[in-house]
Amino acid sequence: MATEPGWKTLASRKKQALHDAIPRGWLIPSLPISEHPNVIEVPRTCGLLTARELEITETTDVEVILRNLRTSVWTSLETTGAFYKRAVIAHQLTNCLTEIFVERALTRAMELDDILRDTGKVVGPLHGLPVSLKDQFKIKGLETVMGYVSGIGQYADRDSVIVEILYKCGAVPFVRTNVPQTLMWGETHNNVFGRTLNPYNRSLTPGGSSGGEGALLAMKGSPLGVGTDIGGSLRIPAAFCGLYTLRPSYSRLPYHGAANALSGQESILSVLGPMANSLAGIKDFMTAVIAEKPWNLDPVVVRKPWSEDEWDLCEHGGVGGQLCFAVMWDNGVVRPHPPLVRAMRIAKAALEKAGHRVIDWVPHKHLEIYKNAETIFVADGNHDYTTECAKSGEPLIRTMAPSEEEEVAEGYAFEPPAPFVKALVGAPAHHRAYDLWKLHDEKRALRKAHLDHWERTVRDTGTGRPVDAILSPAVAYTAVPHGLNTDSFYTTLCNALDYTASVFPVTHVDPARDVPHEPHAFYNHEDEAVYRLYNTDLFAGCPVGLQLIGRTLEEEAVLRMTYVVDEALKRYASEGGPA
Template sequence: MATPVVAASGSWEQIGAKKREALMSSIPQEWRIPAGLLPPVTQDDVTDWPDTSGWFTPDELAITSLTASELVAKLASGEFKSEDVAKAFCKRAAAAHQLTNCLSETCFDRAIATARARDEHLARTGKLVGPLHGLPISLKDNFNLKGLDATVGFSSHVGDAAKSDSALAELLESAGAVFYVKTNVPTAMMIAETVNNVFGRTLNPKHRQTTSGGSSGGESALIAMRGSPLGVGSDIGGSLRIPAACTGLFTLRPSAGRFPVRHTRSGMPGQEAVQSVNGPMARSLTDIEFYSKSVVDERPWLRDPRCVPLPWQPVELPTKLKIAVMWHDGMVQPTPPVIRALRVTVDKLRDAGHEIVEWDPVDQKEGVVLLGRMFVADGGTAIRKELERTGEPFRPEMLAYETATELGTYDMWRLQSERTEFQNRYLDRWNSAGIDAILCPTIPFNTVKSGSFKHGKLSGWRQGTVTVAVLTLDKVAYTGVFNVLDYSSLSFATGLTVDKNIDTLDSAYEALGDVCKAVNEEYDADMMDGLPISLQLVARRLEEEKVLAMGKLVLEALSSNT
């Protein structure tokens, strides 16, 4: 089944209620968890529930336990039928939604029909449709799929079903992919936690009192529940990397122009001072590289004029990398588990023979303030106009957009000139240091309690004779600067987990400011105990191949026993 189309009539509350009901009704009865098998609401970690509930068959568990690369190999050999794989992931995605509220749309009928066509093609020709033959891929809500909504968290977009697929969806399907679900996002995709007035809040399946991040938080929750072997999200300030870090996954934030964005829905259409990009999220770095190469090998520049005609290139890394470590961003000290993960990674890299140097965070504050100013340059008008269509209120997390002052054209041009000069200075610093990458936190914590992104913190910024309110974006400062720079960035799971007996606030800790103090005081070692810890590796613009290759070396160093 597919999510029934709901007409956007009535109050925003009524529209949301009808849409939620339609989404649930699209899940067949046989994929609805029996009441007696549902884990109690007090059960925080539900990631093992599919294995222990007895509700899934051994074959379904075997299929959904595999990574994307493993699945593709078994589908190509004929060991697995695409239809069986599709049905297994449809059921597991349905379960994930019932436990975490991670979906926004389903298209189960389309998935099964596509999968059958894959099986018939292979049986008839002996050939694969493409490198992604039969692989279920989940998509973030903003990717258009024909006949489905792309609400991006607005009640006003409910019932506005897409007339055709996005360019990326067309490319992936032509390469053999099977689409079956789309995933939840925050309002306008501009909150670092996944919550909106249509579908509500998505929870982290590893600890349902914590957030799965945003704005690709529906994807991260679904993949962490193994309801998807590989998903695609988008990133304008950390929207891939933050949710990946919150749930211990891998993701690549590519530079603009590497992957197609044509015919996707934006929460702020026309905002191009900092470009939104899309990329993969998965449980392994191998899957991230496999997806990225597969997309580029399909020559996306023939489908989207914004794509750079840059084929995928093998990378020869120096035997000894020069990596700059940024211990903090000058504004917020990471919480104890993230600091420990950084120290362990740095020590392991040194032991492996790589050169480690310090990276001065002197430019980070300017970069994140630039990002905030560009986000609210329209005075929040794009978001406000969309909300006004149904009378939907601003969520409290979007206070900065609600209270912002619009810039004129001249001031916007000046702002973009500042951005370009910032990019120039950062590149000159990078080249002068002679580094291959920056290693730093993805976020200053591993994750946080759900609902912690209560308000966009505001600060005054003098623009000509007007003081405008902008987001300081303390939660996204580690990621957002690299959006301003358009650098290739990898968020990776270190394999380390929070240990409440070790990861306690150091007695020598000194706050870098009020925000730093608040972040570290809110850290709850008992709640975070056992949850994964991620870090970020950053290369220069359009160095996707290099950052992935360097990521492999970092993981090799982390897995060594020396």
């Protein structure tokens, strides 16, 4: 008999160990899968969570959770325990976790409770708060698999800097979440843990590469998560899962000590950022981490304290002043689906009703920026991926489409439209250093051209300033069937130009309103495939989010402007504005 390849044995043992780490009392008696593809409500209705645990985990405003922890309304032990149980329920439904270390997290929570009881003081601004982490951030004594079989058995001898800072801030790291092999997919699937599913519809993807975080947070299995983003890996899962996030500029937050794919690639840097069900969680994370002066722990971090002036929009007319937003209805590469267009119309109407100006954004050199970025990403000719796979002998995953066996086992299926291809950039080629330098030159020129284009909008805003921020889709569609998330340029634009950007939820797909558009003159094969993908029944009920794009290192202002948009949207909805 043929023996199973060694990498398969390692992977199956690791996945079994993850399952074995689940407390037996936290297992769902029966999983509602094929009959109920939307599992968002299962944690609330499955009977495993007590009324107290539901009260804690259904609280989505991180500031409320922190206040209750500071005032001992809730202990860190019960808060961590409640979110841990809900996280494990979420995992059974979406396969979102990679590391479960219950005893370690609860011990940390008890220590924080003891300190608060004995001293009357909190340890830091995130005192007692459970925080989930993408499976890139090393935690001392734990493996960092990061989607590769070769990561099994690689135990960290120290914490990554962001984990070190979270401990200083009083947080409780409590789970790690799934990622795709190579990290460079908009889908979350690997040979060790398998595929992560979108809780709004398990036949659809939660996105990637921070898709484990997206699914977990959508299920309210964590109050605050940490992911990363090199081409949209924070913003795509946030948009697909109805969350808030912030993609900061290069080196604003500490990345040192994290595992990564394409390690040493510094042409377009990966950045870390927070994900949450509330904007308060994003702000609390940013202010807490920056207050710890991360530039003293990571030499690459920009020495920039949190700026209250920028938070007060000092360069954007001040708080309460009139802002001018520009809507990118279409990026000239892929035209967005009807729900995204409706979301932009809602945002435009809400902002205008709130007294702000909204104009159209004219795309500038988008296809050139896209080609430059994508060529940089594959400049090693896939050498990094194949080298990492060779360490264990596992195969490189070349498609995220599920196999027939996987569809049957997981209870989902779909018929992809044909053709569905991505042909804007040629096959990967191993570039010489000189060729890469030329790409850098081109990218620098493109960044300058785009900056000048933005500055020229001062002629159109009526505020005496250029456009304050751009509103656009984060992706051309909502969550799509597994294997079909090919569009990333609405997000990669920001990575290439190093623009700070956020994502925020707006609405949900409504088949009655989001009827298919008439065919248009297609920009390319991908644009045509994306158009043909749209089916109102397939996407019904999916979250619809938008992206807010600001300037480089404008984290404070971008976050404050996201508050402005979010508050305008909520006020507009409460006043019965047309959806």
